Amino acid sequence: MNARLQSAGLLRHAVLVTFAAIVLFPFLWIVMAAFKTQIDLLMGRVFFQPNLTGFVDVIFDKTSDFGRNFMNSMIVGVGSTVLVLVVATLAAFSLYRLQWPGWVLHSLLGWSVIFHMVPPITLAGAWYTMMRSVGLDNTYTGLILAHATLNLPMALWMMGVFIRDVPKELVEAAQIDGANVPNILWNVVLPIVRPGIAATSILTFVFSWNEFPVALVLTQRQTATVPLGIGKYAQENTIAFTEMAAASTLSIVPALILLVFAQKLIVRGLVSGAVK
């Protein structure tokens, strides 16, 4: 009996290890490709002399936009995350703890569900025409506003989940003691929802970092983000495979760092956004 259980456990591990290998393999392959020369890559050589030209070209070559793309993605990612977190935290607190009538709560959440389901490209056209007429196309502000709006539904649900964990009695007691709303938010609510803010921030930053179609529509060369840079490599007539692999490898680094340092928060965020 025990031996049978053990072998069943081994089989399970074997299945999972195989799956993990399938998930990991493409990443390992692209990192390897980044260290190959174009010739090694085109010849499909499995053994090769590791080579840094791809990385050097991507980072230091004067014609490469990658450094600028990286900066732009950071600015837009951080900017839109700060904006959406402030807006969503205030709104979630307001909706769940400041006695709004039910229809306000339902219409706001209902609208965010509908908006979340609509492909961003359908609105991107209107964003482009509207922003172009007020001079916000090809600016950080324009893309920050767009990304913050795209992430607002998710941030609203996630912060809602965490703010509902703040006991109503605590807020009411503070109100009776004469604390005003900013005081309550800062001293009572924020300390409790700090993990929620961290989890939501990580996901909104990642989604802004990854977002492609809206950035494609709203930016030009000066404000283009990392995904646009990668997309450009693939569109040139003779694809620079080594550079594309090196740039892809570098673009995964932020996700890897977050994964190593904030794995628990990310899981909590993904699951709370989906399951509750």
Added chain:
Amino acid sequence: MSADRFWRHATLWPAILLFVALTILPLANLFALSFNDVEWVNRTPVWNWVGASNYQKLPDDNLLRAGLLNTVIFAVAAVAIQMLIGFVLALLTTQITRGRGFYRTIFILPILVPGIIIGAIWKLMYSYDFGVLNQVLHVFGLSALDWLGSPNLALLSVIIVDVWHWTPFCFLLLLAGLESLPDDIFEADRIDGATGWQILRDITLPLMMPAIIVTFVFRMILAFKVFDEIYLLTGGGPGTATEVISFTIYRRFFTEDQSGYGAAMSIAVIAIIAAMIIVATRATAGRGSKV
């Protein structure tokens, strides 16, 4: 008291303003645009009223028809496979005690990586001349496949990428669902002599239904928005083999600069999605009242 009232409004209005300025106004703008043709003169759009003619063109648009059909095939096939594999793997993982954190770390990685990079990675792996997949086929003595260039294979190739990309997400959500089920139900049944299959069919699946539906809905929403991977892998081709709806809108609106027609298409797609939401809510609500 009036201070409270002020703060009540001050905390909610930023969200309302953002929604109004960037979702409701653009929708109204899009709707108005859809009855016009637009020309750009010195950064100013010049609108020419064309009535409903943009909408009348929609049913005859072959690209749109291909885009809708491919999006449905893509979403249904990819999500069904992901859910199935994800569920089986989650079942296997709940029964092991060691190494859950390890597997979890690996399975989160694809979720965090930009879709466009997933596309870049697979474009290299799918390459006819030097891609690793054809190398593997070669080792087994099989002839190389034109994964992205063959009209019959391209959509399947794109579905494979999506399955690889999102199965881990299904796995994580379904695992979270399984872990929240009470252990003692399973114990009691096992003592009663129920087989593994019976437990799965009579207990696990019904209890897991909410988590399964949530995961399914989340994935379907994302699958209908698919754009990045296809932009990089095939650009919708060869021909219209991998044309999806987001791509059709992008093409009409931006590449071909037909803003008015693109707007009509956007409004039509939004209407279709709204109709699907209503039907889906009705269907689940009907089922809920029966149970």
